[in-house]
Amino acid sequence: MTAATPTPPAEEPRPSRVAFIGLGTMGMPMAVNLVKAGFQVTGYNRSPQKTERFAAQGGAAADSVAAAVRGADAVITIVPDSPDVEAVLLGADGVFAHAAPGTLVIDMSTIRPDTARAVADEGAARGLRVLDAPVSGGEPGAIEGTLSIMVGGAEADVQAARPVLEAMGSTVVRVGPSGAGQTVKAANQLIVAGNIQLVAEALVFLEAHGVDTERACTVLGGGLAGSTVLNRKGPAMRERSFQPSFRAELHHKDLGIVTAAAREAGVALPVATLVAQFMGALKAQGHGDLDHSALLLLVERLSGRAPR
Amino acid sequence: MTAATPTPPAEEPRPSRVAFIGLGTMGMPMAVNLVKAGFQVTGYNRSPQKTERFAAQGGAAADSVAAAVRGADAVITIVPDSPDVEAVLLGADGVFAHAAPGTLVIDMSTIRPDTARAVADEGAARGLRVLDAPVSGGEPGAIEGTLSIMVGGAEADVQAARPVLEAMGSTVVRVGPSGAGQTVKAANQLIVAGNIQLVAEALVFLEAHGVDTERACTVLGGGLAGSTVLNRKGPAMRERSFQPSFRAELHHKDLGIVTAAAREAGVALPVATLVAQFMGALKAQGHGDLDHSALLLLVERLSGRAPR
Amino acid sequence: MTAATPTPPAEEPRPSRVAFIGLGTMGMPMAVNLVKAGFQVTGYNRSPQKTERFAAQGGAAADSVAAAVRGADAVITIVPDSPDVEAVLLGADGVFAHAAPGTLVIDMSTIRPDTARAVADEGAARGLRVLDAPVSGGEPGAIEGTLSIMVGGAEADVQAARPVLEAMGSTVVRVGPSGAGQTVKAANQLIVAGNIQLVAEALVFLEAHGVDTERACTVLGGGLAGSTVLNRKGPAMRERSFQPSFRAELHHKDLGIVTAAAREAGVALPVATLVAQFMGALKAQGHGDLDHSALLLLVERLSGRAPR
Amino acid sequence: MTAATPTPPAEEPRPSRVAFIGLGTMGMPMAVNLVKAGFQVTGYNRSPQKTERFAAQGGAAADSVAAAVRGADAVITIVPDSPDVEAVLLGADGVFAHAAPGTLVIDMSTIRPDTARAVADEGAARGLRVLDAPVSGGEPGAIEGTLSIMVGGAEADVQAARPVLEAMGSTVVRVGPSGAGQTVKAANQLIVAGNIQLVAEALVFLEAHGVDTERACTVLGGGLAGSTVLNRKGPAMRERSFQPSFRAELHHKDLGIVTAAAREAGVALPVATLVAQFMGALKAQGHGDLDHSALLLLVERLSGRAPR
Structure with a gap:
C-alpha cells in the first residue's frame, strides 16, 4: 500500500x-x-x-x-x-x-x-x-x-x-x-500498449541501422526513455519470444474499452487510437494468442523486415 | 558504466x-x-x-x-x-x-x-x-x-x-x-516523445472522467505502465508546469533526425511520426520554448479542454 | 439508376x-x-x-x-x-x-x-x-x-x-x-471524412506557403487529386464558411459506426480511425454544429494558424 | 486553360x-x-x-x-x-x-x-x-x-x-x-496518396463485410465520396491489378518533399504524414515498382487478409 x-x-x-x-x-x-x-x-x-x-x-x-x-x-x-x-x-x-x-x-x-x-x-x-x-x-x-x-x-x-x-x-x-478504478485501468492499458509500440518501433529502427540492440537497451533504460515495458518486455522482444504473459487479444479487448470511454468523455486520443488499430491488426493477422509485445512483429512486417 | x-x-x-x-x-x-x-x-x-x-x-x-x-x-x-x-x-x-x-x-x-x-x-x-x-x-x-x-x-x-x-x-x-551513438540517441528521442504523448493522453482522459490523477499516477507507476517519463515529468504535467528542462523546439529538431534516419533505412515508424507532427505543432503554436512535456497542452486543446 | x-x-x-x-x-x-x-x-x-x-x-x-x-x-x-x-x-x-x-x-x-x-x-x-x-x-x-x-x-x-x-x-x-446498405454507407462516411481532412491539410499547407488557393484548387481539381469534396466543399473551406449542410456531430456519430463495424469485421483502418479522432475533437471543441468541412479549423489550429 | x-x-x-x-x-x-x-x-x-x-x-x-x-x-x-x-x-x-x-x-x-x-x-x-x-x-x-x-x-x-x-x-x-508550382504539386501528391489510402481502407472494409465492391463503388462514386482516384484507380484496385501508371517509389519520393516542405512552413499534417509512412512501408516491402494504388496490398495485409 x-x-x-x-x-x-x-x-x-x-x-x-x-x-x-x-x-x-x-x-x-x-x-x-x-x-x-x-x-x-x-x-x-x-x-x-x-x-x-x-x-x-x-x-x-x-x-x-x-x-x-x-x-x-x-x-x-x-x-x-x-x-x-x-x-x-x-x-x-x-x-x-x-x-x-x-x-x-x-x-x-x-x-x-x-x-x-x-x-x-x-x-x-x-x-x-x-x-x-x-x-x-x-x-x-x-x-x-x-x-x-x-x-x-x-x-x-x-x-x-x-x-x-x-x-x-x-x-x-x-x-x-x-467506475474510477476501471477508468484508471483503461489509462494503464493505453500507456502500456503505446509503450510497447514505441519500443517496437525503436528496436526495428535500431536493427535496420545495424545497431547492437542489447547494448542500446542498456543505455536507453538508463535515461529518460526508461520504462517498465522496456525492462520487462525488451529482452524478449529482441529475441522474438512472445510466450504470452498477457495476450494481444485481451489487450485488444481492453483498448476497445479505452476508445469507448474516450468517446463517452469527448476526449481525442490520436496516438492511443492508432496503437489500438495496430493491436487489432495483430489479432487479425492471427497472432491474438501471442504476448501483446508481439506488436514488434507487426512493425517489422510493415517495413518488410519480417522473416518469411 | x-x-x-x-x-x-x-x-x-x-x-x-x-x-x-x-x-x-x-x-x-x-x-x-x-x-x-x-x-x-x-x-x-x-x-x-x-x-x-x-x-x-x-x-x-x-x-x-x-x-x-x-x-x-x-x-x-x-x-x-x-x-x-x-x-x-x-x-x-x-x-x-x-x-x-x-x-x-x-x-x-x-x-x-x-x-x-x-x-x-x-x-x-x-x-x-x-x-x-x-x-x-x-x-x-x-x-x-x-x-x-x-x-x-x-x-x-x-x-x-x-x-x-x-x-x-x-x-x-x-x-x-x-554513427551508432547518434542512431541510439535518435531512438531515445523517439521513445521519450512518445512516452510523453501517451502520458498526456492518459492524463487528459483521466481528467475528463473526473479521476484524481495524483492517485492514478501512483498506481500507474507501480505497474507495467511505469516509466521514467511518468515519474519525472508526470507531477509537473499534472500541475501544468512547463519550465523547460528540455525545450520542445529542440525535441522537434531531434525528431526531424529520427524521421530522416528512418527514411534512410527504409523503416516505417507510424506512431513516432505522428508524435513528431504533434511536437512540431506544439512549436508552431508558439510553445517551442516550453518543456517538451507541454505536449499535454496540445492534447487537451485538441479535446477542447484548454483554459482559454 | x-x-x-x-x-x-x-x-x-x-x-x-x-x-x-x-x-x-x-x-x-x-x-x-x-x-x-x-x-x-x-x-x-x-x-x-x-x-x-x-x-x-x-x-x-x-x-x-x-x-x-x-x-x-x-x-x-x-x-x-x-x-x-x-x-x-x-x-x-x-x-x-x-x-x-x-x-x-x-x-x-x-x-x-x-x-x-x-x-x-x-x-x-x-x-x-x-x-x-x-x-x-x-x-x-x-x-x-x-x-x-x-x-x-x-x-x-x-x-x-x-x-x-x-x-x-x-x-x-x-x-x-x-445490412449491406449500411456497410456501404459507413464506407461512404469513411471516405468523405478522410477527403475533407486531406483537403484541409492541403489548404493549410498551401496557405502557409503563401500560395493562391483558389488557383491551386482549380489545378488540383483538374488532376488525380480531384474529388467531389474538393469541388463542393473547397470554395467554402477557403472562405471559412461552415454553414452546415451536414453537421460535424452527425459525421462523428457515423464514424462511430465505421469504427465499430471495422472492429466487428477484424479490419484495421489506421487513417480512417485517426480522422475519426479529429472529427470527435472538432465536436469536443464545441463545433459539432458546424459543417463537417470545419475540420479545416482543427487543422489550422493544430499548426497555430487560427484566428484568435 | x-x-x-x-x-x-x-x-x-x-x-x-x-x-x-x-x-x-x-x-x-x-x-x-x-x-x-x-x-x-x-x-x-x-x-x-x-x-x-x-x-x-x-x-x-x-x-x-x-x-x-x-x-x-x-x-x-x-x-x-x-x-x-x-x-x-x-x-x-x-x-x-x-x-x-x-x-x-x-x-x-x-x-x-x-x-x-x-x-x-x-x-x-x-x-x-x-x-x-x-x-x-x-x-x-x-x-x-x-x-x-x-x-x-x-x-x-x-x-x-x-x-x-x-x-x-x-x-x-x-x-x-x-516555387509555388512545386508547392501545389506537393499538395496534389498529398491528396492523391491520401485518397488512395482511403479507397483502400474502404475496399478492405467492404470486402471483409462481404459486400459487392463493384456495386458499392458505383454508388460511392455518385455521392460525396466520389473522386478521380475512385473512378480511375478503383476498378484496378478491386482486381488487384497494379501495373504502374505512377510507381509507389516515386510517390514515396514526392511525399518526402511534402513532409519537408510542411516542416519548413511549420505546418502539422498528421494524416498526410501517416499516409507517407504507409507509402514508404509499401516500398520497404519490395513493392516500390507497383502502382501507388498498391497501398491496398498494405492495408489488407495489415488486417491479415493478404493472399499468402
Missing part, C-alpha cells in the same frame, strides 16, 4: 469469509494468496476442475455462485469481459440475488467504466457495497501478491476491503468513486 | 589534457565535472562570457578553437545541430585543422547519424580518432555526472575515451561503429 | 400507398418528392408541426405511427440513430406492430449494419420485407431527388421498392443482403 | 524553338506534343536511344545539353529529382551555362519548392526567366496533352510560356511566384 490512508473506523470488523468467483490465470493465484493470508475462501468457477484445484490448495469448493456467496463478508469476481460481469453479478442466480445486505462485492475484472458504475448503482439499490478494483501486474504479480490495484467506490467501502485487497497486491489505491 | 568491458591495453595512456568546445546548458556542467575529475580542461565558447565563467570554475580559457585544441589529448564538442558540428570540426579554423594526429575527437552533440559517419570518415583520413557520443539525462544528469552516454566508434578509441566519458556519465556504452 | 437490373416479375404491383416516418431535414423533401411522383403518402413525425407542414405540400397527416402505417404498401423510416430505428420499428406501438404482412419496410436512416440485420431478421419473422437503404447526397440531393441510395436486402424486395426509391434518388444500387 | 488570364503584351513573340531535356515516360510524349503543335523541338536525353526515338517522331536530336540549348527560345527540363535538376541546370555544362539571356527555362520535374526557388534565383542572376511547372495527370495525360500544369514564376514569364505549356496540358494555371 503506497498511499497514506486514514485508519478505518474501529467498529468495522475485518472481513473473514470471502467468496471468490473466477479461478482463471489471474484469479487462481489471487485466491490462493487470500487463503495464505488467513481468509476463509470459498471458490467457484464454471469449469469444476478449477474449483477442485483450488480446493487442493486450501480453499473451499462451491458448485454454484449461490453456494459460494452464502455467508460471505466479501465477494470477489474476476471474469473476462463486461457481459460476464453482468451475468455473474446481475443474473437470476448471480451474486446480487444471493449476497446479504452489507456484503462487499469487489469486481476485479477489466470492464467498461460505465458498466462498472451501472452495476455499482444496481448493487447499492440492494444494500450491497460494490467496488471496481481491476489490477495491473500480470500473472507474475498475481502469484507474488504484488499487483497494483486501482479501486473505485465509496471511501468507507474501500477501507473495509483493504485487508482483502492488500493480501493480493502491494499497491492499493482508491482513485475515486465507482 | 554498466556494460562489462575488457581492460584497455596497458600502453594507452589516460588522456590528461582536454579541449572542451561548447559551454552551453549541457556543456558547462559537463566540462566542470571533467575539471573536478582532475583533467586539465581548456574551454572555448563563441560567446566569451561563458568561457570566462568556465575559467572561474577551474578551467582554462581559450579565445579560439585553435588555441583550445593545441596540445590536447582529447577534444570534446557539444553544439546545437549538424551544421554547427560541421563548422566547428571541418571549418577552416576548426578542430580538424588544428588537432594533432591521434587526438580523440568526441562529438557529444545530437546530430544526424549520417553526418556523424561522414565527419568520422573525414577525421580518420587525417589520422584523428573520432567518436559520436550523444547523451541522455538532461541538465540534471549533466550537473550530477549521471548522464547516459551512447558511443559510436572503434572499440579501442572508445576504451581510450572511457576515463573522460565516465567523469561525465554513469552509463557509458559503446553501441557500435561511427 | 446506374446499375442494370432485371425486369421485376410482372405480378408484383407497384406500391401506391406509402407511409413516411421522420420528416426532418432529409425526410421532408424526400417525402415531398414521393408525392410529386404520384404516390399517396401519409407522413408522421413526432413534432406535429412538421406533419402539418407536410400536409400543406400534398401529403396526408397521421398523428401516430399506427395511423400512418395502416393500409400502406410501403413504409419508409428515416430517423437519427440506431436506438431511434429500434424504437420506431420494434416499439410496442411501432411499425412492426401495425404493418400488414408483406409490407415493404424501408429504413433510410444511417445506423449500424448489425442493427440493420437484426431489425430485418425480426421483420422477416413477422412476414415483413425489410430493407436498409441509407442515402448520400445531403439536403441538396434530397430536394433535387438526386440522392445515391445504397440498398441492402433481398433482390426481389429491392426490385419491388425500386419505383419508390427512384422517386427520391438518381443512383439506386442493391449492394447486398440486409 | 481554365483560369481567365489577361492577354499577353503584343510585343512578346511566341517561342518557336524549344529545347527539351529529359525524354522519359512523361517527357517523350510531352515533347512529341510540342512537335505536333508546330514547335521546332530539339531533344536531349542521357541515354541516346531515347533521343533517337524522339528524332524518329519529328524532333531534332542533340548529343549534349549545350547543343540542345543553343538557339532555343525556351528550354524545358523534366528529370527525376532535385539533384538531377540542379545538375542539369546549374552544372558546368548545364542549361544555365549555355542559355542566352532572356531564355525561358521551364522545369517540369517534381522537386522541392525551396530548390525551385533557389534555382530560379540563380537563373535570374544570369538574366534567365525560370519557371517551375510540374504536372499532374500521369502518362495518359502526357500522351493526350491533357495534363494539369501548376506554374510558379513571374506573371509575364508565365504568359510568355503559355503557348508552349498549352501544347502539353489542358489546365495551365499560374499559382504564384517561383
